[in-house]
Amino acid sequence: MHQFLVFVRKEFYHIFRDKRTLLILFGMPVVQIILFGFAITNEIREAKIAVLDQSHDYYSRRLTDKLVASGYLITDQYLQSNNQVETAFKAGEIKMVVVIPAKFGEDFFHQKKVTVQLLADAGDPNTATTLLNYATAIISSYQQELELQNNLPLTINTTVRMRYNPALKSVFLFVPGVMTLILLLVSAMMTSITITREKELGTMEILLVSPLPPAMIIIGKVMPYILLAFVNAVIILSMGVGIFGMPIKGSILLLLLECVLFVLTSLSLGILISTVTNTQQTAMMASMMGLLMPTVLLSGFIFPVESMPEPLQVLSNVMPAKWFIIILKDIMLKGAGLRDIWLQTGILAGMTLFFLGISIRNFKIRLN
Amino acid sequence: MNPIITRSLTKKFGNFIATNAITFEVLPGEIFGFLGANGAGKTTAMRMLCGLLKPSSGEAFVAGYNVYTQTEKVKKSIGYMSQRFSLYEDLTVKENIRFYGGIYGLSNQQIKDKTAQLLQKLGIEKEAGQLVGALPLGWKQKLSFSVAILHDPAIVFLDEPTGGVDPVTRRQFWDMIYEAANSGVTVFVTTHYMDEAEYCNRVSIMVDGKIEALDTPVALKSHYQADTMNDVFLQLARGK
Numbered sequence: 001m002h003q004f005l006v007f008v009r010k011e012f013y014h015i016f017r018d019k020r021t022l023l024i025l026f027g028m029p030v031v032q033i034i035l036f037g038f039a040i041t042n043e044i045r046e047a048k049i050a051v052l053d054q055s056h057d058y059y060s061r062r063l064t065d066k067l068v069a070s071g072y073l074i075t076d077q078y079l080q081s082n083n084q085v086e087t088a089f090k091a092g093e094i095k096m097v098v099v100i101p102a103k104f105g106e107d108f109f110h111q112k113k114v115t116v117q118l119l120a121d122a123g124d125p126n127t128a129t130t131l132l133n134y135a136t137a138i139i140s141s142y143q144q145e146l147e148l149q150n151n152l153p154l155t156i157n158t159t160v161r162m163r164y165n166p167a168l169k170s171v172f173l174f175v176p177g178v179m180t181l182i183l184l185l186v187s188a189m190m191t192s193i194t195i196t197r198e199k200e201l202g203t204m205e206i207l208l209v210s211p212l213p214p215a216m217i218i219i220g221k222v223m224p225y226i227l228l229a230f231v232n233a234v235i236i237l238s239m240g241v242g243i244f245g246m247p248i249k250g251s252i253l254l255l256l257l258e259c260v261l262f263v264l265t266s267l268s269l270g271i272l273i274s275t276v277t278n279t280q281q282t283a284m285m286a287s288m289m290g291l292l293m294p295t296v297l298l299s300g301f302i303f304p305v306e307s308m309p310e311p312l313q314v315l316s317n318v319m320p321a322k323w324f325i326i327i328l329k330d331i332m333l334k335g336a337g338l339r340d341i342w343l344q345t346g347i348l349a350g351m352t353l354f355f356l357g358i359s360i361r362n363f364k365i366r367l368n
Numbered sequence: 369m370n371p372i373i374t375r376s377l378t379k380k381f382g383n384f385i386a387t388n389a390i391t392f393e394v395l396p397g398e399i400f401g402f403l404g405a406n407g408a409g410k411t412t413a414m415r416m417l418c419g420l421l422k423p424s425s426g427e428a429f430v431a432g433y434n435v436y437t438q439t440e441k442v443k444k445s446i447g448y449m450s451q452r453f454s455l456y457e458d459l460t461v462k463e464n465i466r467f468y469g470g471i472y473g474l475s476n477q478q479i480k481d482k483t484a485q486l487l488q489k490l491g492i493e494k495e496a497g498q499l500v501g502a503l504p505l506g507w508k509q510k511l512s513f514s515v516a517i518l519h520d521p522a523i524v525f526l527d528e529p530t531g532g533v534d535p536v537t538r539r540q541f542w543d544m545i546y547e548a549a550n551s552g553v554t555v556f557v558t559t560h561y562m563d564e565a566e567y568c569n570r571v572s573i574m575v576d577g578k579i580e581a582l583d584t585p586v587a588l589k590s591h592y593q594a595d596t597m598n599d600v601f602l603q604l605a606r607g608k
Contacts, residue, residue, distance in 0.1 A: 006470030010459065017458045202452030209418050209448040209525075210471050211440060 003212060007220035014194065015224060024190065029182045029232050033239050036174040044130050048076035049096045050088045059105035059146070063116075066142050067098065072134050089121055096120045096131045108146065164333040175240035176328035177301035179233060180321045183259065184295055186229040187266030188273065189287035191222050195274035196283040214363065222267050229266075233259040249335030258331065258345065262324045265348050268355035269320070275362035295321040323347050369432050371396055371523050371554040372417060377426035379412050386412040388577035389426060394523075399545060399555045401568030405605045409577040410558050411527070417556070418525055419443050431522040444472070447516035447553075451528035454512050457501030461492065464500055465515060472519035486514050506537035510544060517548055524548065526557040530564065542567050562598035571597070573604050580604050 015021050049067070053060050067073050077088060079097070088094045099117035101107070107114040118135050120128040165172045195218070198204040207217050233256070240246035248255060269291060277283045296302060298312060299321035305313055316322050323344040330336035330344075338345070372394035379387040387409040394400045404410045415421040417430050419439035428435040431445035448454075455464045462483060469479035487493045490510055492503075500508060509529065517524050526545070530538045542564065549555050557568065565571050565585060572582040581588055581604060585597055594600045 002475075003471050003473060006467055010456070010463070010467045013459055013463060014456070201456075202450055203454060203456065205420070205450055205452075206448060206454045207471070208420055209443060209446070210468075211443045211473065212471050 004216060004220055007212070007216070008223050011194070011221060011224045015228070021190065025186060025228055025232070026235075028185070029178070029236055030239070032178045032182065033175070033236055033243075036178050037171050037239075037244050044072060044127060044134070046074050047072065047095045047127070047131055048093050049073050049098060049131075050077040050079050050085075050094045051075050052079040052082070052085065052097060052099045054102040055100050055104035057103075057105040059108065060100045063100065063104075063139065063142055064098075067135065067138055070134065070138055073131075085119060089119075094121070095127060096135065098135065171240070171244040172246060172329075172333060173301075175236065175244065175246050176325050176332065177299075179236045179240075179259075179328065180262070180299065180301065180324050181292070181295065182232055182236060183229050183263055183324075184266045184269075184291060184321060185287075186232055187222075187225055187263050188270035188291055189284065191225050191267055191270035192273035192277065192283040192287055193280050194225070195221055195271070196277055196280050199274075200279050218271060222271065225270075226260075226263055226267065229263045230256075230260065233263070246332060248332050250331035250337060254338060255328070255331045258324070258327050258341075258348075261345065261348050261352070262320065262327075265320045265324075265352045265355070268352045268359065271359045272355045272362070275359050295319055298322070299325055301325060320348055320351050369429070370394060371431055372400075372556065373427075373429045374413075374417075375427040377413065377416060377428050378424050379409075379416060379421060380424045385577050387416070387423075390574070390577075390579050392572055392579060392582055394554060394556060395570075396554055397549055397552050398569045399549050399557065399567065401565050401571035402556060402558045402574070403562075403565055403571060403601060404558075404574030408574040408605075410574055413574070414525060414527060414556070414558065417442075418446060418448060444519075445522045447519065447521040447524035449512050449516040449524070449526050449529050451531045453505075453508055455500045455508060455515065458499060460497050460499055461487070461503070461511065462496045464511070465518065468515045469518055474519060482518055486518070490514060506533060506540070509533055509537065509541060513541065513544055513548075517553060521553065523554040523556060526555065528558055528560060530559065530561065538564070562596065562601055565597040565601070573601060575604055 015025070051064050051067075053064065064075060068075050073096075076094060079085060079088060082099075085097050085099075088097060097119040099119065101115060101117075104114055104116075116139060118132055120132055122128040195204075198207065198221075204217075208214065212220075237248070237255070241248060270287070273283055273286050273290070277286055298305075298308075298316040299319045300316065301321070305316050305322065308316065327341050327344045327348075330341050334340075370393045372392075374393075375391050376389040377387060377391070378385065378389050390409075390413060402410055402414070412421065416423045416435060417428060419430075419435055419442045423435065430442045433441040433445065435442055456467070459467065465483045465486060466479055469482060474482065483496075487496050490507070492507065492511070495503065495507075500511070503511070513526070513529065516526075530541055533541065538561070545555055545557070545567075557564075559565065568585065570582065570584050571588060572579050573588075574580065581591075581600070583591070588600050589595070589597065592600045592603050594603065
């Protein structure tokens, strides 16, 4: 036991004396959360639009007010004629133009039909689509409002409720995603680097010649990273909850235990990488290319798994991160218990054992 | 019982025979030079004796323990210093000593006493709190050796310990090896420097996995009618 403690203490010296390691361990999570939380977001707030109101009646003015009242759009300009539309877009500030035809109110009530034209700057297709969706939703709710006032028969009203994330906050997706990424980075990349570092420096040989059992060397090396990764998980969770108002509806204990499980999965991946690489550089490249990239692209963190082509969907199943993100979201947003997520938990546990098994086999082959 | 005994010790990697049935014994307190060109099988043989590699066949006993079945006891009885520098550069002198003492199972009190002794002997008490990375190479090498024999092993294995060190420091390093040998430690050393081979009590020369010669430097030189160990080595390594 004394041997083991001596070893772990040495590991902590390495970590706390290396500024780069420290930066990755503690700087990165905070920066990432802030970046994803505030800067990189799918939501659109206060996008500038222009209105070309050819009707100028009570009803068209109310529609314009409604668009602005949503908080997503600001009316930046009132255009007078069709010719100004092009100029407005070219100036670059305006993302969408709403064209309200002449005799808007009159046609609505008498012809029972009126067309509002939405022109969007599709230079950025994502923003354009989102803006159109917002505007369409606002206009149709306005339509319903008018119809109710006049008791028009035969309309279908849809009531939409976005469950588990009523405000459609993208932060609710990014917090679990960033957490997964950081835990993977700290546990897999950092451990594979720290183990290959000993190989590269030649100290691994000295350790193997010492009476320390090889298993103790590996456990001793990863132990500090288990602790630090766990601390990171707690930091990210508290930032998610404290700054971004992310709920934790399920059991916190279960959430933390699942974090520990995922840390173990990532560690086993890190150990696996370290058994097949000999330098820090290759270990880092292997973790970046082999783990982080596929995780970002395929885990559903940024691109929804459902919209991927079939082969990629199948491939995404081998990403431990995919399962962990599901677990996190289910516990935090839906209040899921172990009974709801036993499958994902089982898959992660199975993966961990599998990776550890291969690592042990590789290690034995190397020794012989 | 002699500290190192091997009988027909062999290691094969697939079809390649790295070490081919080598048989030799090392006497207690002796400085035993283990020479050979690169790829002659020195490192493989040494790794088997240290319990890092399982032999394919043959027998070997280190400090009286069987290298097949008693690797743990073998490891406790030996010290090891490799050609690549074996201390942690981002740890201080004291922390390195404490770490290696610790993993060899010394108690805190023992480590404390040993540290004080060692620092005094090397005359680096002032540098005890400095990072090892900041020390000159010669000091590191000496410190490295002292750490390898910190736990009073019966045998110490030195794998090209003086690579890249200036002649003066090499000479001082060999003084330390003599001192250790005089206090009863058996020294098993590989080297590329033939002048160092002259410092050994006995020398073995490996060629293509086999031990081609084993004797005192004086006897080897007269047998091969050579002036220096360098000539002896070249005669053997160039292959008859």
